[in-house]
Amino acid sequence: MSALLEVRGLTTHFDTRGGVLKAVEDVSFEVGEGEIVGLVGESGSGKSVTGFSILGLVDAPGRIVSGSVRFAGRELVGLGHGALRSMRGREMAMVFQDPSATLNPVLTVGQQMRLAIAAHERVGEAAATARCVEALTIVGIPDAARRLENYPHQFSGGMRQRVAIAIALLNRPKLIICDEPTTALDVSIQAQILTEMKSLAARLGTAMIWISHDLATVSSVASRLLVMYAGRIIEAGPVASVLRSPRHPYTRGLLNSLPSMARPGQDLVQIPGSMPSLANLPEGCSFRPRCPKAQEDCKVMPALTGDGARAFRCRHPLDREVAA
Ligand SMILES: Nc1ncnc2c1ncn2[C@@H]1O[C@H](COP(=O)(O)OP(=O)(O)OP(=O)(O)O)[C@@H](O)[C@H]1O
Ligand SMILES: [Mg+2]
Numbered sequence: 001m002s003a004l005l006e007v008r009g010l011t012t013h014f015d016t017r018g019g020v021l022k023a024v025e026d027v028s029f030e031v032g033e034g035e036i037v038g039l040v041g042e043s044g045s046g047k048s049v050t051g052f053s054i055l056g057l058v059d060a061p062g063r064i065v066s067g068s069v070r071f072a073g074r075e076l077v078g079l080g081h082g083a084l085r086s087m088r089g090r091e092m093a094m095v096f097q098d099p100s101a102t103l104n105p106v107l108t109v110g111q112q113m114r115l116a117i118a119a120h121e122r123v124g125e126a127a128a129t130a131r132c133v134e135a136l137t138i139v140g141i142p143d144a145a146r147r148l149e150n151y152p153h154q155f156s157g158g159m160r161q162r163v164a165i166a167i168a169l170l171n172r173p174k175l176i177i178c179d180e181p182t183t184a185l186d187v188s189i190q191a192q193i194l195t196e197m198k199s200l201a202a203r204l205g206t207a208m209i210w211i212s213h214d215l216a217t218v219s220s221v222a223s224r225l226l227v228m229y230a231g232r233i234i235e236a237g238p239v240a241s242v243l244r245s246p247r248h249p250y251t252r253g254l255l256n257s258l259p260s261m262a263r264p265g266q267d268l269v270q271i272p273g274s275m276p277s278l279a280n281l282p283e284g285c286s287f288r289p290r291c292p293k294a295q296e297d298c299k300v301m302p303a304l305t306g307d308g309a310r311a312f313r314c315r316h317p318l319d320r321e322v323a324a
Contacts (some may be wrong), residue, residue, distance in 0.1 A: 003030040003070075005054070010067035012046075012053045021279040023049040023062070025231040028304070031175065034205040036198065038222030038239065040215050040254075042275055046231040047211045048097075050162050051177045054209075055094055056084035060322055064157035072174065090120040097180040099160040102167060103152040108137075109163055110148030116170050133164040140196060158189040165197070172204065179211045194221045216260045219243060227251050230275055231284035237310035245321035247312040250287045285314070293318075 009271060012024040023048045027319065031037050039047050052058050054069050066249050071092060076084065088094075096102055104112050113132040117123050123131070129148070137146035139162040152160055161181055178197070182190040198221050201208050212218045218239075225242045227235040227250070235248040239261040243261065246252045253271035255261045273290040276282055282289055284299035291298070293316045304313045307320075 004033045004035075004072060005031040005209075005281060006070040007054065008068040008069070008070075009066045010050065010053055010069060011060060012049050012058055013065050015061045015063075016279060018277075019279045022281060024053060027067070027231075027233055028230075029226055029233060029236060031207050032211060033174070034201065034207055035224065036201055036210055036222045037224045037226060038218030039209055039211045039228060040218045040224045041228030042213055042214065042254075044275060044278070046278070047213075047228055048104055049181055050228070051094060051179050051209065051211060054177065055088055055092060056081075057088075057094075061099045067158055069169075075115060084163075086120065089116060089168075089173070090171045091135050091173050092175045093171070093173045094159075094175070094177045094179060095164050095168045095181040097183055099157075099164040101154070102164040103160060105152055108149055109155075113170060114147070116167050120171055121194070131170060132166075135169050136163070138169060139163075139166045140192075141166070152263045158185050158193070161185060162193065165193075169200075169204075169206075171220045173206065175207045177209045177211070180213070181214065182217070183214070190217070191220075197221060215254055215258060216242075219261075227254070230281060231278055232286065232313060233304060233311075234287065234313045235311065241310060245306070245318075247286075247310060247317040247320065249291050249293050249316075249318060251312075252318055254289075 008028050010024055010027040014021040014023055027050055039050065041047050049058065053064055056079065058064060064077055067077065096240060110132055114128050115303060117128050132148055133144045136147060141147055141159060141162055156164060165181065182193050185198050194217065210218055210221050223238055225235050225237060227237050227248065235242060235246065235251045242251065243255065246255060256269045257271060259268060271290055276286055276289065284301050288294045288298045297315055302313050302315045304311050
């Protein structure tokens with residue numbers, strides 16, 4: 001599979017009063033055409049900033065310090081604002097956690113959808129309306145033609161998020177970055193949207209990066225997982241393989257703390273301590289102060305090393321578990 005998106009050594013920092021905050025550090029991964037990749041990690045681990053960096057949405061005091069983002073063979077780091085803006089929404093789109101970041105309360109849904117099309121293409125009114133109706137129908141909004149005349153507040157929370165997803169789909173982008181779009185919704189609506197997004201991606205051939213702090217959510221939608229900790233990817237691999245046999249002690253800790261993911265008969269255990277401040281990271285492996293397997297050599301940052309389709313950033317990885 002040729003990679004649609006190739007991220008290499010992406011590093012994004014924020015210059016704050018408290019010093020340099022290393023939000024994203026040496027992040028590398030690929031997304032294939034039509035592939036859904038899950039990016040998981042606890043709050044503040046750098047997931048959103050990774051998404052913003054890919055789309056060129058990082059503003060001062062943040063900056064991409066180094067690294068490369070190649071999308072469909074084109075380097076995006078260093079591209080001008082105009083070029084990035086014309087690409088966003090058309091080739092690559094983002095759905096934010098809060099639909100109000102996308103939806104304008106004083107315009108009808110139809111007005112803003114037509115504007116999203118007009119930003120990239122000259123389309124006649126009837127054709128534009130047809131495309132809006134199609135996008136709303138795809139995301140499961142009934143009576144779409146009539147709903148175009150409604151304002152965002154006339155939709156429920158779940159429906160508003162579907163509208164935001166429909167806007168992301170309007171120009172048929174090759175990649176959609178979904179930043180926790182279902183976190184604020186009821187569990188049943190969340191599950192419904194996840195299932196639909198998955199079949200949608202397969203049907204339209206759209207690749208997705210699905211961001212969430214919830215390993216269970218990500219695992220239900222993605223085929224490959226990236227686990228982030230303190231700004232770095234610390235483990236990556238196919239979902240089933242990572243869940244069955246995590247190699248990084250942090251991933252194991254995450255799994256042990258989840259009711260839906262713990263092994264049968266096993267008590268739930270929280271990882272002791274908390275994630276370090278990104279402005280004041282410990283020497284070496286960032287997980288070292290919390291890690292049950294930490295040794296002296298962990299004071300030097302381990303590289304992300306591979307083992308087949310799997311990669312982990314740990315010198316003392318857990319043994320590979322073989323399915324019985
Ligand atoms: N504009 C900004 N200025 C300064 N620091 C920022 C800014 N945006 C993000 N950060 C910092 O970058 C780090 C990573 O933030 P990010 O939003 O990527 O985390 P996240 O993994 O998406 O967390 P969450 O699950 O809570 O959304 C955090 O320490 C955050 O405070
Ligand atoms: Mg976030």
